[in-house]
């Protein structure tokens with residue numbers, strides 16, 4: 001089984017990941033992983049932290065000469081900001097009274113975390129709940145991207161909306177997303193991108209924050225990833241679980257998602273055709289590539305609703321955890337909008353789930369054998 005764990009505090013020494021279950025003999029290219037790490041760091045609306053970090057993977061085990069050994073692949077990603085935080089974050093010498101947080105931010109993990117774990121100071125909660133952790137998940141997903149590439153499976157992402165600024169509704173395909181890579185907000189529609197950036201500027205000037213909707217598309221999926229036979233094997237359910245675990249994601253849709261509930265069946269279900277050139281195919285893809293918890297051979301389309309950043313420079317009302325008196329929520333250095341970064345995270349999290357399901361159906365102990373035995377049922 002392909003699985004991973006991450007560790008690491010946002011301002012600790014490093015993020016840590018252990019990825020286990022890759023086939024033996026699979027080439028892994030460091031530059032490819034670093035490219036995905038850099039993509040996650042980009043995006044209009046980020047705060048000062050991204051100017052400090054330069055995320056790079058440092059592999060500790062599981063590879064020799066750039067090839068997997070089938071053993072767990074362990075890695076770190078350095079937190080350069082640790083240099084500025086060592087006084088408070090050193091594992092043994094750290095001063096636990098350093099930069100205490102006693103005014104919980106509505107919308108962050110601060111308050112429930114503090115009550116659950118019995119802290120008055122919410123610094124330990126903030127450190128681990130921070131989306132800094134998503135860098136490790138991007139590294140994991142990027143390695144799985146390299147596993148899936150030889151089988152013709154590719155993923156891309158883009159930003160559909162930020163606040164009320166949205167792309168014009170149009171039928172999209174994997175190919176139409178290429179322009180997103182060069183956009184500061186990862187948006188394929190230039191006029192919408194301009195409006196998104198203006199909305200971010202306005203939110204920033206008002207001490208506010210913005211969320212949005214991101215979309216991931218995966219092409220080249222074989223039929224039959226996931227299964228209808230058990231609840232926890234359904235590909236759509238597994239994607240929803242994984243994507244919902246991304247910090248600030250509050251909704252996940254597959255295909256037309258919530259919109260299908262408003263339309264009659266004749267406008268929702270994708271009719272089935274066959275011809276010699278294309279084999280079995282559809283002319284529409286409202287289902288987003290999954291029926292009955294299984295990939296159906298069409299493009300996978302998933303969308304995530306990302307809520308606005310909880311840290312506001314014009315803070316919301318809260319309490320002081322020690323006195324319970326009313327107070328303004330803590331103002332930490334923060335992003336104004338992290339939707340473009342969340343799109344990249346969603347892309348790589350999606351690829352991990354796809355890779356897990358792919359190995360269940362097409363996996364072998366060695367990568368060479370996997371490629372030899374690969375026979376997609378289309």
Ligand SMILES: Cc1cc2nc3c(=O)[nH]c(=O)nc-3n(C[C@H](O)[C@H](O)[C@H](O)COP(=O)(O)O)c2cc1C
Nearest residue numbers: 108109129131247248309310311334335338341342
């Ligand atoms: C890429 C990314 C960057 C984020 N940056 C911030 C930030 O700078 N400040 C902040 O308060 N929240 C930020 N968040 C959101 C919080 O991490 C998130 O809201 C918090 O962990 C609570 O979890 P929940 O929103 O899933 O309930 C970010 C989220 C993502 C995906």
Ligand SMILES: C=C(O[C@@H]1CC(C(=O)O)=C[C@@H](OP(=O)(O)O)[C@H]1O)C(=O)O
Nearest residue numbers: 047049129130131132135332333334335
């Ligand atoms: C560090 C990252 O995102 C961080 C996520 C985050 C949060 O509360 O989630 C808060 C901010 O951290 P800081 O207070 O250090 O500026 C973001 O910068 C990152 O994405 O790599």
